[in-house]
Structures are given as structure tokens and as C-alpha cells.
Amino acid sequence: MVQKPLREQTRSVVRSLLARTAIELFSAKGYDNTTLEEVAVAAGVSRRTLFNYFRNKEDLALGSLAEQGELIAARLAERPAGEDAWTALRAAFQVLEEIDMTAEGRLEFITLLFGNNSLRAGHAEKQARWQDLFAPLIEPRLPDSGRRALQARAIAAAAIICLQTANEEWVRLGGRADLFDLYDTAVQAVRHA
């Protein structure tokens, strides 16, 4: 009866080990030049087992994005009900700064993301899924009107894209800037230019 939490625990440990091993190899040799066979060997596991943990090669690299989305959504749900949508989103995004990851690690990871076409695509898509998580949470923050659902989706998408643009710029600057300064600049431009 105590097995279940135990199994799940080992599972998530193995999962993150595999992801870390993979990202290390991808960064070192390039995404396309790294086979899943190599990742499996490096992690001391069979190629087939990799597929028990991740649906595909892309997920192996991007798994953490889905988790980040859930973290942000959770934080967003905790924000006071009266708070303005943009304010709530900005506050929720800041959960990213609490994530256990060195600046070099972030830089390496994001560089990997933007350096490969199919990863860029996967990245874009994963963040588009964030929209589905965030929109229902910001819809109640909008004034009544028809099309409130559409409005909520648009705001969520725009905020995410501002974060992404800021992230890109942050990488371009080699990490020598404050991410949220860049984010604020982006939002300001979009809303008041």
C-alpha cells in the first residue's frame, strides 16, 4: 500500500535523471547529432525504456516546459481575485525565478531551444498549451462581455509571447540583463505603443 507513492517517487527521479542526461548530451553534441541510443547508454538504460518515460525525443528535451506551465498556472490560481489580469500574470511568471537552476543552466537550455528548428517548434507549441492552462484562470478577471473567452485567450497568449520575446532577448544578451526588465519593456510596447 505504501508502494504507490514509492513507485511514483522513483519514477520521477529516473525521469529527471534521463532528462538531465539527455539535455547534457544535446547541448554538447547538438540535438540532431545525438541519437536516443547514445542517451540511453549514457543513462544506463535501454533505448526502449526511454520511451516508457518520454513519448518522443522532443519531450526528452522539453519536458520541463510542461512542468513550468503548471507551476505558473498554480501560482496564477493563488493570486487575489480582484487583481488585474496582466498584474496577476506577471506575478505568476515570477515563479520561474524560484526554480532551482543556475543562470548558466538556463542559458544553456534556452540556447539549445533556439538553436534547433524542431525544438523551436516544440517550444512554441508547448507554450501555446500554456494558453489553455492560463486562459480559464484569467477569464474571471475580465469585465463581463460577450467573447470573454476569446479575450482571455488573447491576453494569455500575448503575455506568454512577451515572456518568450524577453527570453529570446535575454539569450541574445548572453544572460546579462534582468529578464523581467525585458518582459516589462515588451509588455509596455505591446500595450501602449
Add this chain to the structure above:
Amino acid sequence: MVQKPLREQTRSVVRSLLARTAIELFSAKGYDNTTLEEVAVAAGVSRRTLFNYFRNKEDLALGSLAEQGELIAARLAERPAGEDAWTALRAAFQVLEEIDMTAEGRLEFITLLFGNNSLRAGHAEKQARWQDLFAPLIEPRLPDSGRRALQARAIAAAAIICLQTANEEWVRLGGRADLFDLYDTAVQAVRHA
């Protein structure tokens, strides 16, 4: 010496024939359940030749998006210099309405896009590339300031994402709505909510 234009002409004819054949099959049988072998046979060409025209399976489905991006960019470049960035973008997007495609065709195509994960990803990525086309064209429309490049990218990205959100909603409504009404609602929400 007259070969070149001629060859290019046939090339683009063949290219669009292949794309149309592919999209038809993808819509009918599903993207994942359609092999490139089948597409090739249906178009009366060898599988290998398909790869002379398209880099990969995804491009076969999404090729038109790249062209659309270039059309919009061209229109954007023609807008008067003093025009506000958002106004210019909206006007440029309207080139989409001039594209030779039936409403059912559009609906079918967009439904295909949103119905498959990897196509959604490719779609998101292709539109993210639009950003690279549009940003330089709207940067001169912004007031002087540091970070104008970042601002231009943010605005381009936000406008694109509004269009995409409107498109999604349009599909959800079965095409029974005006795309630009939806777009305006989205932009309004983002900028003034």
C-alpha cells in the same frame, strides 16, 4: 536561355500540385495515417521526388504559411511610413482575405492544422518566423528609445498571436464569424483590458 523561367514555372506548378494533393489526403485520412509514399503515388511521382520539392512532411502541409508570411510582409512594407504599428499590421493582415481560397478550403486547412500535434507545433513555429519578417518593418514606426528592436519584436509577436487566436476562435465557430471582428476583439482585449 529561356529555360530558366520555364523550369521555374513548371517547378512552382508541380510544387503546388503536390501540396494540394497532400493536403487533400491529410484531411481525408489524417496526417499521421498518410505516408509520403501514398502522397507520391497519388500525385504520380516518386517518393524521392517529393523531397526535391519539400524538405519534410510538415513542409508539405505548411508550405503555404511561409508564402502567406511573405505576402503580409510585402504589404506591410507598402504601408505609409507615418502609420501607427498596429494599424499597419492590421492593414497588412488583410491581404489574407485576398488569397484565392474558398471558405471551406480555409476551414479544412485550419482544422487540419489544429487537429495534429506536430502540425500545431510547425504552425506555431512558422508564425514565429513571421516575427523575423515583420519586426524590422515596424521598428521604424516606433518612437526612439533604447530597446526598440525588442519592442518591435514584441509588437509583431503580439499581433501575430492575436491573429492566431482569432483564427482558432473562427474555426471553433465553424467559420461563421468575421475573422477581423474576432481579431479586433483580441487586440482590444490585449491592449486595453
Add this chain to the structure above:
DNA sequence: GCACGGATTTGCACTGAGTGCAACAGAGTG
């Protein structure tokens, strides 16, 4: 009409991602 030359098409063989299946190993239970 005919041979030449460049480009396009095609077949072939190969790599690697992803999947279904069945055999296997290990841990907990009676």
C-alpha cells in the same frame, strides 16, 4: 534530325525515430 550537357527524376541502400509484442527480472504476498 541528332548528339551534347545540365538539371531533374528515380531507385537503392542506409540511419534513426517511434511502436507493438512477447519474454524476462525483481519485489511483495500468500
Add this chain to the structure above:
DNA sequence: CACTCTGTTGCACTCAGTGCAAATCCGTGC
């Protein structure tokens, strides 16, 4: 010591994508 449940592994297969070389097509010059 069987028995079962779960996770791992190997194996064989399909399909996307690529490099290469043979075959084919087509406009041009003779």
C-alpha cells in the same frame, strides 16, 4: 516456494529523411 504485478528489455517492423549514382528529360547548337 510458487504467484502476481510492474517495469525493463530485445526484437522486428514501419516510416521519415538523406546520400549517392544511374537514368531520363529537355533545350541548345550542330
